[in-house]
Amino acid sequence: MKTDKAWRLGMGDMQVLPGPRHRPPLKRPIWIIVMVSLVSVFLVCAYIYPPQSRTSCYVFSSRSCNVISDWLPPAPAREYTDDELASRILVREILSMPPVQSKNAKIAFMFLSTGSLHFEKLWDKFFHGHEERFSVYVHASKEKPVHVSRYFINRDIRSEQVIWGKITMIDAERRLLANALKDPDNQHFVLLSDSCVPLRSFDYVYNYLMYSNISFVDSFVDPGPHGNGRYTEHMLPEIEMKDFRKGAQWFTMTRQHALIVVADSLYYSIFRDYCKVFLFNPYLAYTHCSFVYVCSLSRCNMFVLYFWS
Numbered sequence: 001m002k003t004d005k006a007w008r009l010g011m012g013d014m015q016v017l018p019g020p021r022h023r024p025p026l027k028r029p030i031w032i033i034v035m036v037s038l039v040s041v042f043l044v045c046a047y048i049y050p051p052q053s054r055t056s057c058y059v060f061s062s063r064s065c066n067v068i069s070d071w072l073p074p075a076p077a078r079e080y081t082d083d084e085l086a087s088r089i090l091v092r093e094i095l096s097m098p099p100v101q102s103k104n105a106k107i108a109f110m111f112l113s114t115g116s117l118h119f120e121k122l123w124d125k126f127f128h129g130h131e132e133r134f135s136v137y138v139h140a141s142k143e144k145p146v147h148v149s150r151y152f153i154n155r156d157i158r159s160e161q162v163i164w165g166k167i168t169m170i171d172a173e174r175r176l177l178a179n180a181l182k183d184p185d186n187q188h189f190v191l192l193s194d195s196c197v198p199l200r201s202f203d204y205v206y207n208y209l210m211y212s213n214i215s216f217v218d219s220f221v222d223p224g225p226h227g228n229g230r231y232t233e234h235m236l237p238e239i240e241m242k243d244f245r246k247g248a249q250w251f252t253m254t255r256q257h258a259l260i261v262v263a264d265s266l267y268y269s270i271f272r273d274y275c276k277v278f279l280f281n282p283y284l285a286y287t288h289c290s291f292v293y294v295c296s297l298s299r300c301n302m303f304v305l306y307f308w309s
Contacts, residue, residue: 083266084238094259104132105187105210108180111138112162112172113194116145117152124149126198133206137180139172167272173249174268177258189253215257218247234274238266 080088111117117138127134127149136155138145141162147153157179162168173191180186188209198205222228227246253261 078237081238087264087266090263091260094256094263097256100184100187100255102185102187104185106132106183106185107134107188107190107206107209108183108186109134109136109190109192110173110176110180111136111192111194111196112176113138113140113145114162115140115143115194116147117194119195119197120147120149120152122197124151126202127151130202130206134202135180135183135186137176139176141172169249170268170271174262177253178262181255181258181262187255189255189258191250191252193250209252213254215251215253217251219245220247222246232274235270239270 109123117123127136131151136151138152138156139159139162140156141159145152145156147155157175159175160168160171162172176191177189180189190209228241228244231241231244
């Protein structure tokens, strides 16, 4: 009896807990996923197809938006010196002249040598059979050359001493060009050394140069101390750093470009005064300055390129 009573008391003191609630299933945030997808697609399209209007450039960062640069005033053009102005007019007139019409267009092969040519017999075979399509000029700076080919006999021009690394190298090149320009049939001018040899047939070289009608020069930017590091501000304002190049002096030129080189005095004098060899510097002792002019036929402007080897 006591046990039953205790049980009844225990049951009365207990509290009845409520049963579990049945919650409805949560809805997935589909609208958030859709909005994120649309924004992502919009941003990708804006990056691939950048906006072109000024208003859109404030919202999107694009490389094609140059709004700030459009607002800035144009940089003032530098006023040319008297010598620069005269030089540019001369270049413009030379480039605007109609090319000399020749029924017998020839290539002028200009040899820059110290004496006799090492491969004159090989050049004799190269020239054989094409006597009406070439001319030869030899500048021998040290000793009178002994010729073994009939194509080189009596083709020596007045020569002066050439010191490797000095302005006399440029003088010799201009002297060769001036003598070759006296023949109106010479349409292309090739500068060669006494060690050069022909690797192709004469017909191949002739057709390649005549039908290209452009000048071939060696030119590249060398950011090192032995390239563009040799630029000096004494060449300003006529020669700017952005026009400075490195390369070799060997070239082929059209007649118009050869005329520009021979007629120039402005840039020649700058090289003569500031492009020098410093014998106390072992890195510059084997450097010489030479130059050619590369003209933009579309703009009638002259760009000066500087070459070393």
